[in-house]
Amino acid sequence: MAEGTRCDYLTFFVNGKKVIERIVDPETTLLSYLRGKLRLTGTKYGCGGGGCGACTVMVSRYQTQTKRITHFPANACLLPVCQLQGAAVTTVEGIGSTKTRLHPVQERIAKAHGSQCGFCTPGMVMSMYALLRNQPQPTLDDITEALAGNLCRCTGYRPIVDGCKTFCENSNCCQLNGKECCLMNGAKPVENGENDFPELFNKADLLPLDPTQELIFPPELIMMAETQVPTTQTFCGERMTWVSPVSLDEVLDLKSAHPQAPILMGNTNVGPDIKFKGVVHPVIISPTRVPELFEVTRTPQGVSIGAGSSLAAVRAELESLVKELPEEHAELYRALLLQLGSLAGPQIRSVATLGGNVVSAYPNSDLNPVLAAGNCRVLAVSKGGRREIPINRDFFVGFGKTALKPDEIVLSVFIPVSKKGEFVRAFRQAPRKENALATVNAAMRVVFSEGSSMVHEISIFHGGVGPSTVYASKTCKQITGKPWSEETLNAAYPVLLEEMCLPPSAPGGKVDFRRAVSLSFLFKFFLQMQQKLHIMGVAQQGLPENMRSGTEPLPSQLQPSYQEFQGVPVGQDSRDPVGRPLMHRSALSQATGEAMYCDDLPKTEGELFLVIVTSTKAHAKILNIDTTEALKVPGVVDVITAKDIPGKKFRTFTGITEELLAVNEVTCVGQMICAVAGDTKSYAKRGAAAVKITYEELPERVFTVEEAIQKQSFFQPQREIWRGDVSEGFRKAEHIHEGEIRLGGQEHFYMETQSMLVVPVGEEKELNVYLSTQHPAYAQESIAETLDIPSNRVSCHVKRIGGAFGGKVTKTCILASITAVAALKTERAVRLVLERGEDMLITGARHPVLGRYKVGYMNDGQIIAADIMYYTNAGNTADESLLVIEKILLHLDNAYSIPNLRGRSTACKTNLPSNTAFRGFGVPQSMLVTENMMNDVALRLGRAAEEIRDINMYKEVSLTHYKQMFDPLNLRRCWQECMEKSSYQSRRKDIDQFNQLNRWKKRGISVIPIKYGVGFAEGFLNQAAALVHIYKDGSVLVSHGGAEMGQGIHTKMQQVASRELQIPSNLIHISETSTNTVPNTCPSAASFGTDANGMAVKDACEILYNRLEPIRKKNPKGSWQAWISEAFLLKISLSATGYYRGPDCDMDWEKQEGAPYAYFTYGACCSEVEVDCLTGDYRTIRTDIVVDIGRSINPSVDIGQIEGAFVQGLGLYTMEELKFSPSGVLYTRGPGQYKIPAICDMPLKFNVYLLAGTQNPSAIYSSKGIGEPTLFLGSSVFFAIKDAVVAARRDAGMTGLFEFHSPATPERTCMACATHFARMVPESTASSVQPWAIESP
Ligand SMILES: Cc1cc2nc3c(=O)[nH]c(=O)nc-3n(C[C@H](O)[C@H](O)[C@H](O)COP(=O)(O)OP(=O)(O)OC[C@H]3O[C@@H](n4cnc5c(N)ncnc54)[C@H](O)[C@@H]3O)c2cc1C
Ligand code: FES
């Protein structure tokens, strides 16, 4: 752009208030504008790439042509603020507040317990709000579709859906409420309950939805649109000039002058490239106000849709055409609609454009194969003229490249109506059913000669099998002119396989799978057309009954779910909240966006932002760290290296040290080397990019467990435990079997990334540290040691955490220590908030495990000996790995009494980022191996796995393999109730029948028990303290050592204090967890937070209550406030500390015995799935969980933990995959590449039952810890898939054991089903070629 270009100002509205922005940097997104400039921090930053929905807002625009206002949800992280001219933005703060009036959406999601850590909640609220603005009475499908682009890592989605479905027209019918289900399940009035069927929330007293109360669209914007002639706008930033023209001619002039400038529409491709790939565009042309780009013209031949139309608008247009046109003419439109239904989420579809999708030419674009197969054309225009270009194989010329000339733009896309005898189908297989780019997709069009099954013409296009959309020309040639028959198709598959040729190193990996699924798609097309020809009377033979399953989609209709829990005992004071399903105490603030997370804290004067520079080599010597260029970057203030650390330069975990910042050597990609402090995040980022590190690569690199075993690369000590005599057991066993299973790692994917703010107080080296950690005392200790100052100078404050799951302990403390060094050195406040990609790269994950076992068993199914070896991939440092391998061994028996049992475990030292604690701490890995062993025995004996489990389960008071005594009564009860409540036996029969009748869909079922030890095996960690103040007005402030990370600990502590002080909960406040109120706390982990802190709070409250006794006795009818006033006058201290000295758990590894747990939580879970054998896709049809958690202090919180953990486990065992390059670089660094469960992964029916009539003398109010145990129950889905695969293999003529590792992704499932097509693909294990990713770390 010429110098001196005039810059315009921008006018838009946010929450009804006018915003005029005179200096707009085109690089600013709406999200950073809202959070930074307007201080509207309710809209959250989860990923920055449109993949998580945490930043969802509603955008409304007035359309002058139609005089209508449109509302749509959008990802604020991708929306350039420059595009907002004339728009009205509504954020979560704009729709309701706890201070004024809640919006019903906020209220209902909160009251239905749909908010745990709350970080996703504003996004959920806004997605639902946008839906309601367009559809005040949505259907259940509308709701699940509206929430498809929003991720939640805590809840498992069921309560969010339950809250939202109260807006459905028939929300009071039992179908939606699950009442029918409850009665169908034969639920009985609960023993001693005051309520026969207590419900988790009361639907009767919810605020009604009143559309007239909504914010109106600003009349001023309507006036502006109607009266002002739009003019070109230009915005100039430091690196980018943005031009928003208003006429087509102007666009073409600009494009001619700046052929390299992108035509920026939805910014869903350009935006992520700028953010993640560092692409800089000096000029951006954004023609979103050029009317010609949005024109839609219908003709008898088809429809021409303006390239600027959003995908949502395209969908609406096609839906309308499908309704209007005769069925036969709408073939292509229906195929496009199918793809549009699952393409991204609603936020993306609302802004991403048709032209953008076509021109982006993604290899796995969902639309391009259909447009190409459907003979569509683009109208390309430039200053030189216009031309129509067919979308065909010549149009896609390479990765992200089309046949457009640099100065051409796409004005519209012409989509023809289908002719008689022409049929189009589209197919898609993605790592997740919704909001995930396809792994492979395809579109196929066939034209039959009139009245016959002779193929006149066929076109087949695939996505995901090459650098661009691929035309299967040879296959088409092979089929053309032949009859549509099995014979024809059989001859075509090998040709297609050859055409779908991917080298073993192809980006994205999954090479064999992609090829197999391409064949499956053609087969599905064959089946669908065969059926069609039969219906048309052309083919005599229809599809055999059992083949139809190849044409049908997986079930997707959510069913009513049921949650059963005990009511409070008869006679419990109605004001006593213990045992009642109270809403999370911050749920309403979380739903209104008022809840403050670390990065929501206002910026302080002079505050700096810190960006970490990490290693790009897996193993190398650091030769030099050159910061010269970085320090020259404007806005960069300092670079922190290890030399700047005044105190301890390392952390020690389990006796092994880890450098805070690497000095001489790096041992993984992502290891922290230095940190750049800048005035802003973007300056610090630019500075970080300018740091030059010279390495000398070291030859020895170890990535996989196998390599570690070969090189004996282990952290010491290794662990071993046994009971009985394993050798003798094997000698006596009638059968011996050896097997193995692998389990991949798991990224925590807490929605709030690692965040901290260190503020120097300015005297005596005092620091206030605000951070998101599960272990504030450890952060304090780390910072003090790093800075070489006493701990009493460091106050760590944790208000709340946006999810943690074990990932916010060790690495958080290292990050906080580095940030504190920067703060001390610069004497300024320093903030560090990791980007999602940085977080995933640096902070490690759950340990991948290879489990190898030998099992000896008898003909009757009794297992008499087992020897299990666990290899964990610990990564480059020990972190907590040595504790993880211990916990693995402590749980290797799971629920089974195996008389001769030996376990060994080792932490492999590799050159991958160090793995760390993750919910379950090794137990989910340990027990998967055990359960797989059970499955193997069952398969070998030809019996149901559940029988083998039942036979071997602990049945009477027993000793574990480490000699801790326990009573498995409730384990057995959970197991039996689970079998009954799930109607296992009858469903097993139904499933067998289903599987006989369906060749291409198989169902599977499994029931998994769990016995989970609660508490820290390191007994000293089983302690807690609390500080309770009563103020003169009677209000109470409770502080305790537990950090609130969504698990509801503050809510439970409030309940405890309320009961003990006998005052209403609303008099009790919990502000934060801090080291200056309660010192020397233990981590909020091991499912022990409530047990320990609850007892401490109870203790403090009892002390205070007893102190008030004389006053209470004197004035028994007095009010609480009166007693407190009196106590103050009588000089009675109204502050008390409480302390809980927990159980002295211990484990002596020398003697191999101990009592490492306070008690056990038991449960059982039955899951049923349906698998599409042709693609490996699956759906969980039903899950029933029965858990013994004693007497629940808060059933809604506990059920929330159970459901959330289960779904996280479902992710672990069936979806989530970390992928590393052959040189150890983590590929999966965001929601785009790493898929956690979304709403589409919820079991269709999801029942939870808390075991009735149980007690637990070992914990507060007879409750039990539940944070971690049920994660393992997600493995029931894994084993159900495996069960379905067994059925598929049987049909394929294969019986017996087979390799099936976790996670059971569609890839693994499809290949294991061993269909004809999967078996046609020769294995791509050419040893000379490096695969795209490390196969199994
Ligand atoms: C989270 C996420 C999930 C996604 N999931 C899917 C999915 O499941 N399936 C799928 O197919 N896609 C998916 N996408 C991709 C998305 O559909 C495309 O990014 C989108 O369609 C591009 O349109 P846009 O308007 O945002 O393009 P922009 O980002 O604005 O522009 C992209 C490119 O297109 C060019 N361009 C745009 N319009 C024109 C025009 N009229 N003439 C000439 N050039 C033009 C620009 O110059 C630029 O190079 C996903 C994207 C995201 C961020
Ligand atoms: S932060 Fe915008 S989608 Fe994740």
Ligand code: FES
């Ligand atoms: S409540 Fe959804 S991410 Fe925590």
